[in-house]
Amino acid sequence: MERRLQQLFFALSILALVLIVAAAWQANTPSWKTYQHNFLQLEAQGEPNAVAKAAVLATPPEIHQVMLTGLQRVDRCTTCHLGVEDPTMKDAPEPFRYHANLGSHIPSKFGCTICHGGQGLATDKEAAHGKVAFWPNPLLSNDYIRASCGRCHKEGDVPGVPELTEGRRLFESQGCRGCHKLNGVGGSIGPDLTAEGANHRAPEWLEQHFLTPNAVSAGSAMPNFHFTREQARALTYYMLSLTSEEMGSYYSSVRVIPGPEYGRKLFEEKNCITCHNVGGVGAKTGPDLMGVTTRHSLEWLDEQLVNPELVYPGSSMPAYDLEPNARKALVAYLNSATPADIQLLLAHKNHPLTPEDVGIEAGKADFARFGCAGCHGTELQGGVPNPNAQGGEVPSLLHLSDDYTKDEVIAVIRNGRAPPLDNTAGPTPPLYMPSWKKVLSDEDINRLADFLWSKQEKKKESW
Ligand code: HEC
Ligand code: HEC
Numbered sequence: 001m002e003r004r005l006q007q008l009f010f011a012l013s014i015l016a017l018v019l020i021v022a023a024a025w026q027a028n029t030p031s032w033k034t035y036q037h038n039f040l041q042l043e044a045q046g047e048p049n050a051v052a053k054a055a056v057l058a059t060p061p062e063i064h065q066v067m068l069t070g071l072q073r074v075d076r077c078t079t080c081h082l083g084v085e086d087p088t089m090k091d092a093p094e095p096f097r098y099h100a101n102l103g104s105h106i107p108s109k110f111g112c113t114i115c116h117g118g119q120g121l122a123t124d125k126e127a128a129h130g131k132v133a134f135w136p137n138p139l140l141s142n143d144y145i146r147a148s149c150g151r152c153h154k155e156g157d158v159p160g161v162p163e164l165t166e167g168r169r170l171f172e173s174q175g176c177r178g179c180h181k182l183n184g185v186g187g188s189i190g191p192d193l194t195a196e197g198a199n200h201r202a203p204e205w206l207e208q209h210f211l212t213p214n215a216v217s218a219g220s221a222m223p224n225f226h227f228t229r230e231q232a233r234a235l236t237y238y239m240l241s242l243t244s245e246e247m248g249s250y251y252s253s254v255r256v257i258p259g260p261e262y263g264r265k266l267f268e269e270k271n272c273i274t275c276h277n278v279g280g281v282g283a284k285t286g287p288d289l290m291g292v293t294t295r296h297s298l299e300w301l302d303e304q305l306v307n308p309e310l311v312y313p314g315s316s317m318p319a320y321d322l323e324p325n326a327r328k329a330l331v332a333y334l335n336s337a338t339p340a341d342i343q344l345l346l347a348h349k350n351h352p353l354t355p356e357d358v359g360i361e362a363g364k365a366d367f368a369r370f371g372c373a374g375c376h377g378t379e380l381q382g383g384v385p386n387p388n389a390q391g392g393e394v395p396s397l398l399h400l401s402d403d404y405t406k407d408e409v410i411a412v413i414r415n416g417r418a419p420p421l422d423n424t425a426g427p428t429p430p431l432y433m434p435s436w437k438k439v440l441s442d443e444d445i446n447r448l449a450d451f452l453w454s455k456q457e458k459k460k461e462s463w
């Protein structure tokens with residue numbers, strides 16, 4: 001009983017202290033009305049006409065609010081940030097400064113918090129900036145704010161944000177999916193990352209975790225990939241962009257920003273060059289695409305990419321399943337493609353693929369896509385620590401043919417396997433070989449085995 005009273009007394013004195021500090025602090029923090037008053041003074045300064053000046057100064061204070069149903073939020077930031085749309089305020093002090101580079105992301109349609117974070121409804125500064133207890137989503141610092149662009153622009157390149165493209169690429173090539181699910185695809189040894197950006201991890205935490213998982217998450221089974229600081233930053237951007245928010249169709253219509261860089265990537269990926277040439281460089285099955293954007297209208301070209309058969313009956317050109325912005329990106333690339341650039345594209349290509357190569361290539365793609373690389377390494381070298389498994393690490397896949405037949409390997413991939421323990425009294429090793437039969441078709445598994453077989457190294461002769 002006495003102990004209870006002591007605790008109560010202690011709690012009450014803390015509360016009193018908090019209230020005193022809060023009151024003192026509030027007295028020093030101007031309210032939104034003060035900011036509006038100061039803003040009007042600033043505006044009135046440049047006004048030569050006395051009547052107009054008086055009218056500006058007489059504007060009654062009011063809360064400025066943007067309802068963003070498509071983004072499921074209400075933002076009041078412009079109650080204080082009053083000059084964001086006024087270019088004459090480009091040198092004004094904050095919170096009155098003009099916002100450069102908003103482009104089509106105008107405040108009345110986008111508000112502020114979708115990019116910046118913070119608490120949209122709040123009207124005092126600390127709360128609005130989200131630097132208060134129980135508000136999990138504080139303003140992103142300038143180092144990370146451009147990660148938000150990836151919440152809406154999900155594929156292709158976002159102008160000025162190469163980190164997002166690189167982060168996405170690393171995620172797909174390093175085998176993260178071996179342990180993590182993203183949008184339903186992947187393993188479950190690590191947490192699901194579908195909404196990692198809404199998970200309230202500070203950007204700094206994520207970045208440090210990529211540099212040394214163990215430094216922020218003791219005993220983590222996540223391998224140290226020895227990323228550079230730039231790579232860790234790129235992955236952090238990508239993670240922050242994964243919020244799986246519901247957005248209105250207007251906002252999600254721009255998954256891909258149609259630009260020539262992305263178009264070039266598609267042109268390469270879709271192997272358009274195996275039939276076409278540009279100014280004579282490339283193949284001759286299809287027409288020269290040099291100047292094609294001047295010969296046809298944009299609508300015609302778009303239609304041609306959707307359904308070549310409709311435009312040219314009997315066409316041998318495949319119909320590609322490309323979304324509208326991807327088609328625009330391709331056309332943007334065709335508009336600027338030069339023979340010299342095609343030469344560069346062709347320099348990347350090896351010899352034409354045989355059907356066998358095609359199977360191996362597909363196996364290689366599956367190896368990356370399903371995250372095998374996350375545990376076995378991008379070069380199949382193994383070596384990810386796996387405490388108390390025999391050998392202490394995930395095995396290399398470069399010497400399978402010494403110990404197994406191809407069918408045995410197929411069986412391991414299908415059924416999975418827990419590694420034998422080093423010390424039977426010790427803990428279960430964190431990493432095991434998952435069973436893939438529910439995820440991969442037999443055809444996929446066979447192609448994976450073909451790929452692994454193409455990589456086997458001869459056993460070094462020992463003396
Ligand atoms: C009560 C007024 C007020 C409101 C409401 C407000 N801000 Fe601010 N904001 C300021 C002031 C004042 C500054 C200038 C820097 C300072 O004093 O901290 C500022 C600075 C900023 C900065 C510059 C970086 C920084 O932290 O200094 C950003 C970004 C920002 N605000 C975003 C927002 C967003 C987003 C919202 C809405 C969720 C918002 N603000 C709502 C007053 C406000
Ligand atoms: C489309 C995303 C986006 C939207 C929407 C957006 N901003 Fe920004 N904002 C940015 C980016 C990007 C920067 C630049 C950061 C930098 O300088 O690298 C920035 C910079 C700022 C800065 C200057 C920060 C500093 O320290 O220099 C302020 C203040 C700011 N924004 C406030 C707002 C307010 C208020 C709104 C809503 C009216 C808003 N922003 C809407 C993306 C956005």
Ligand code: HEC
Pocket residue numbers: 102103104105110114115145146148149150151152153158159160161250251252253254257
């Ligand atoms: C809430 C979703 C959303 C976010 C966040 C967002 N955008 Fe956009 N973006 C759009 C939409 C929607 C359009 C198309 C606007 C239109 O045409 O009306 C667009 C258009 C663009 C365009 C095409 C050119 C233009 O300005 O119209 C570029 C470039 C662009 N965004 C870059 C960015 C960058 C950079 C960021 C981060 C600072 C960003 N976007 C953040 C939704 C978003």
Ligand code: HEC
Pocket residue numbers: 177178179187189367370371372373374375376386394395396397400409412413417418419420431432433434436448
């Ligand atoms: C979560 C980590 C993890 C992922 C993801 C993973 N593996 Fe494994 N794999 C292991 C471990 C651990 C072993 C060792 C099992 C043992 O010792 O019995 C193993 C064993 C194997 C073996 C047998 C090697 C040997 O020498 O015994 C093959 C083949 C294999 N994995 C292929 C794959 C393929 C293909 C994929 C992707 C479809 C994949 N693995 C994904 C962890 C993983």
Ligand code: HEC
Pocket residue numbers: 266267270271272273274275276285286287288289292295301304308312314315316317318320330
């Ligand atoms: C299998 C061969 C083949 C591939 C692959 C192919 N095309 Fe074609 N394409 C053709 C042929 C053949 C034509 C000529 C008209 C026809 O018969 O359909 C054509 C016509 C075109 C035209 C109209 C040219 C004009 O001057 O009328 C465009 C544009 C075009 N292709 C773009 C592309 C793009 C972009 C890709 C890659 C995404 C691509 N093609 C992939 C065979 C191909």
Ligand code: HEC
Pocket residue numbers: 170171174175176177178179180189190191193196199201206209213217220221222223225235239373374375384431
């Ligand atoms: C061998 C399995 C494995 C691989 C491969 C792996 N992770 Fe992890 N990851 C984990 C485990 C286990 C955790 C939970 C422990 C921790 O926080 O480190 C984790 C945690 C994380 C977290 C923190 C989640 C949170 O908020 O708690 C992120 C983000 C993450 N991983 C991203 C990645 C990315 C990106 C890659 C690819 C570059 C990757 N992981 C590869 C096993 C793995």
